[in-house]
Every structure is written in structure tokens, then in C-alpha cells.
Amino acid sequence: MATIEFLGAAGTVTGSKFLVESGGRRLLVDCGLYQGLKDLRRRNWGRLPVDPSSIDWVVLTHGHIDHTGYLPRLVNDGFRGAVYATRATVDLLKILLPDSGHLQEEEAAYHNKRGTSKHLPALPLYTAEEGAEAAGRVTGVGYDEWFELAPGLRVSFKRAGHILGSAIVTLEIAAGSARRRLVFSGDLGRYGAPILPDPAPLGEADYVVVESTYGDRRHEAEPIAEQLARVVGAAVERGGAIVVPAFAIGRTQELMYHLSGLEKAGRIPRLPAYVDSPMAINATEIYCAHPEDFEGDMRAMVMDRNCPLHCGDFRLARTPDESRAINEVSGPVLIVSASGMATGGRVLHHLKQRLPDPGTTVLLVGYQAEGTRGRRLLNGEATLRIFGDEVPVRARVDAVHGLSAHADADGLLRWLGTAARPPDRVFVVHGDPGPAATLAGRIRKELGWRATVPAYRDRAPLGGGDAP
Numbered sequence: 257m258a259t260i261e262f263l264g265a266a267g268t269v270t271g272s273k274f275l276v277e278s279g280g281r282r283l284l285v286d287c288g289l290y291q292g293l294k295d296l297r298r299r300n301w302g303r304l305p306v307d308p309s310s311i312d313w314v315v316l317t318h319g320h321i322d323h324t325g326y327l328p329r330l331v332n333d334g335f336r337g338a339v340y341a342t343r344a345t346v347d348l349l350k351i352l353l354p355d356s357g358h359l360q361e362e363e364a365a366y367h368n369k370r371g372t373s374k375h376l377p378a379l380p381l382y383t384a385e386e387g388a389e390a391a392g393r394v395t396g397v398g399y400d401e402w403f404e405l406a407p408g409l410r411v412s413f414k415r416a417g418h419i420l421g422s423a424i425v426t427l428e429i430a431a432g433s434a435r436r437r438l439v440f441s442g443d444l445g446r447y448g449a450p451i452l453p454d455p456a457p458l459g460e461a462d463y464v465v466v467e468s469t470y471g472d473r474r475h476e477a478e479p480i481a482e483q484l485a486r487v488v489g490a491a492v493e494r495g496g497a498i499v500v501p502a503f504a505i506g507r508t509q510e511l512m513y514h515l516s517g518l519e520k521a522g523r524i525p526r527l528p529a530y531v532d533s534p535m536a537i538n539a540t541e542i543y544c545a546h547p548e549d550f551e552g553d554m555r556a557m558v559m560d561r562n563c564p565l566h567c568g569d570f571r572l573a574r575t576p577d578e579s580r581a582i583n584e585v586s587g588p589v590l591i592v593s594a595s596g597m598a599t600g601g602r603v604l605h606h607l608k609q610r611l612p613d614p615g616t617t618v619l620l621v622g623y624q625a626e627g628t629r630g631r632r633l634l635n636g637e638a639t640l641r642i643f644g645d646e647v648p649v650r651a652r653v654d655a656v657h658g659l660s661a662h663a664d665a666d667g668l669l670r671w672l673g674t675a676a677r678p679p680d681r682v683f684v685v686h687g688d689p690g691p692a693a694t695l696a697g698r699i700r701k702e703l704g705w706r707a708t709v710p711a712y713r714d715r716a717p718l719g720g721g722d723a724p
């Protein structure tokens with residue numbers, strides 16, 4: 257009988273890895289890195305509970321590192337099978353996996369310099385080159401078509417609306433006349449968000465593995481365009497720069513889309529605007545190269561090379577010199593730069609330069625984790641440590657809510673409600689314990705389905721209606 261084992265994103269949001277075994281073959285759905293808490297990150301270094309050389313296939317739901325960043329390590333440890341993802345995900349991985357390796361190398365170098373590792377020398381989990389190699393192994397597949405891994409085992413991708421290339425994965429296992437379908441939500445986008453389409457309907461499923469990042473939350477009701485119009489309007493009156501720390505993929509493009517819409521509608525003045533992040537610029541080009549990810553007007557505009565992700569007056573800074581030149585710009589100017597929580601990246605140079613100026617506005621557009629500079633700014637701290645200096649914070653700090661790439665609890669239930677019939681069982685994953693338990697409770701109560709939150713290394717049968 258087929259089984260599923262939860263090797264990651266069980267009771268936590270990172271490290272997504274779901275092992276399906278059927279007829280002696282092994283398929284890993286997602287191959288994510290653990291991020292965040294140290295105890296979880298330690299699992300990136302331990303041996304995977306299953307021998308990587310015994311895994312036949314890996315199928316990836318989307319490009320985010322917490323779903324793909326373990327792949328280079330899996331390859332280093334002996335995995336020789338085939339890897340499948342959507343075509344846009346393949347392109348994004350060619351940027352993301354080498355970048356992840358680069359960060360691993362930087363971290364190792366930092367520990368070696370400070371002597372803060374037990375291991376001498378400290379080694380990276382994998383290198384940028386190994387990241388590039390792993391990305392080169394991934395085969396791109398179109399949406400809405402079945403592809404066969406082996407007789408009796410086939411897979412299809414449907415649009416998930418989370419980031420470019422993101423997919424809901426349906427796995428069908430057939431044995432004789434019996435056929436079981438297992439649907440993985442991957443990370444699910446918001447309904448009614450711009451740029452990407454709504455999540456595709458769930459369809460036929462015997463088992464569902466659903467994410468629960470915001471399993472206990474409801475997103476802000478005020479439309480994001482209204483919030484941005486208000487905040488940008490006030491910032492322009494202050495007369496200085498608007499510095500936006502933003503994630504390079506997804507967040508930056510959605511922000512550009514809204515700002516260009518507000519400019520065109522005359523609701524905010526036309527500002528000189530800079531996107532200072534090579535990764536964001538590359539990612540935006542990948543968005544524009546994949547019309548298959550879009551629907552309706554957006555697809556038509558992308559195909560016309562009239563992509564609304566490029567604002568009227570957006571200037572792109574690729575090189576460090578172009579980045580430094582932004583320092584000379586005075587008056588109202590928009591500077592969008594990674595990283596999103598100001599933990600690193602070029603945005604630190606802009607913050608160091610602009611925070612002491614009371615005319616500056618810092619605009620936070622995403623979740624700011626505990627301990628990050630973004631959270632410190634949000635908490636109103638008077639100084640911020642950047643490159644060894646205590647930088648005084650005289651700038652105004654604003655935040656907008658609603659640019660999240662994840663569905664909220666109502667969105668997750670709405671998607672589950674698109675199932676063609678009640679599944680036998682729902683596994684709630686990819687959430688902290690509170691949100692996961694809350695969502696599982698709502699699924700049981702509001703849909704009347706069997707829903708549980710699996711723990712790390714739990715294994716469940718994917719048989720008929722036979723409850724374990």
C-alpha cells in the first residue's frame with residue numbers, strides 16, 4: 257500500500273518534504289531547507305531519514321527556498337533521480353539555488369573568521385556552484401497536463417497563484433482498477449490578488465495536503481492600493497526618500513504593479529523610482545518571459561511586452577556603481593531594495609544613508625520576524641545597528657498590510673471547498689502549531705472532513721477508506 261511520510265513542514269512553516277512510497281518507488285514532493293529556529297536548521301545538516309540514492313523522483317511545487325533549497329544537498333548526498341517543476345520555477349531556481357549556495361558560503365566564511373563554529377574549517381551546506389548544478393537537473397513541465405513518472409504513477413501541475421511558477425500538485429497512483437489521488441496545495445496564493453490568477457480548483461482528491469501559514473488569520477480588509485496611496489502621499493509631503501525593503505521575488509513585482517497603477521490614475525505623483533536589486537530585476541524578466549502563468553488582461557499585456565510590472569519611470573540598478581549613484585538623488589524618490597526584513601542586501605546601504613534624515617519614510621511591506629532590523633524599525637527603536645555603526649532613526653516608519661503571497665484562513669477554506677467531493681483525509685502542514693491546529697479544527701467543523709496535523713516523521717497509509 258502507498259504511504260506518505262512527513263519529513264518537513266510538519267508543525268512548522270519551513271523544510272517542506274513529503275515522501276510518497278508506492279510499489280517500491282519513492283517520490284519526494286518538495287525538497288525544502290529549514291529556516292529560522294536553530295533546532296530546525298540543524299536538521300539541514302543531519303542525514304535525511306531516507307537514503308537520497310533510493311529516491312526516484314522529486315517534484316517541486318514552487319521556487320521558494322523553504323520548498324527547494326535542500327535539493328543541492330540531496331544531490332550531493334547521492335540522489336540521481338529526475339526532478340520536475342513548472343517552466344517558470346525552473347528559471348527562478350537558476351537564480352535562487354546559486355544565491356542560496358552563495359549565502360551558505362558567506363555564513364561559513366563568517367564563522368571561520370570569528371572562530372564560532374565547532375568545525376574547522378566550517379563548510380557551507382552547499383556552494384553556489386552546487387546550487388547551479390542542482391538547478392540544472394530540473395525539468396520544466398507545463399500546467400494542466402498529466403506527465404507519467406512510471407506506469408500507474410502520474411502528476412499534474414495547476415496554478416496556485418502564490419508566486420510565479422507556483423503549482424498545486426496532483427499525484428495519481430493507480431494499481432489495477434484502483435486509483436487514488438493525492439493533492440498538495442503547495443503554498444496557496446490569495447483570491448482576487450493582482451498579477452497572478454486565483455488558485456485553481458482542487459478537483460478530485462482522496463487525500464489533501466494543505467498549507468496553513470495563515471491558518472488562524474484574516475488579511476487586512478483595506479485594499480492595498482488605498483493603503484499605498486495614503487502612505488506614499490504622506491511620504492511625498494515629507495519631501496525625502498521612500499525606502500522600501502522588499503523580497504526580490506513576488507513582493508517587489510506586486511509593489512511595482514500597484515505603484516504604476518496609482519501613478520497612471522494620478523493618485524500619486526510620478527516619482528523617480530529605483531529597483532536596486534539584481535535578483536529582483538532578473539526575477540521581473542522571468543515574470544515577463546512566462547505568459548503561461550497569467551490569465552486574461554495580464555497575459556495579454558505580458559505577451560505584448562507591455563508588462564505593468566515595469567512602472568513608468570522605474571530605473572533599474574544592477575551594478576554596485578549604479579546602486580551608489582542613488583545616494584546622490586535628493587527630494588522624493590522611491591528606492592525598492594532587498595532584503596525584505598533588512599537582514600542583509602543592498603537596502604542596508606540605503607537605510608544607513610537615509611535613516612538619519614527626518615524627511616525619509618521607510619515603508620515596510622511584508623512580515624518582519626522577531627530579531628530583524630525590520631522588526632526593530634517597526635518597534636520604533638531610536639537607533640539601528642548597520643555595518644557596525646549605531647545609525648540614528650529620524651525617518652518615519654510606515655507599514656502596509658495585504659501584500660502577502662499566502663491565502664488567509666478563509667482563502668484556504670474556500671480552496672478546500674472547491675474539491676469535487678469530500679476527501680478521505682486532510683493533512684494540515686506548513687504552519688506553526690497554533691495556525692495549523694486552528695485550520696484543522698475549522699476543516700473538521702465547517703466542512704465535516706477528517707483533518708489532522710502530522711508531526712515530523714509521521715507516516716500515513718494512502719489506502720482505500722481504511723482508517724489507520
Ligand SMILES: [Zn+2]
Pocket residue numbers: 318320418443
Ligand atoms: Zn512559498
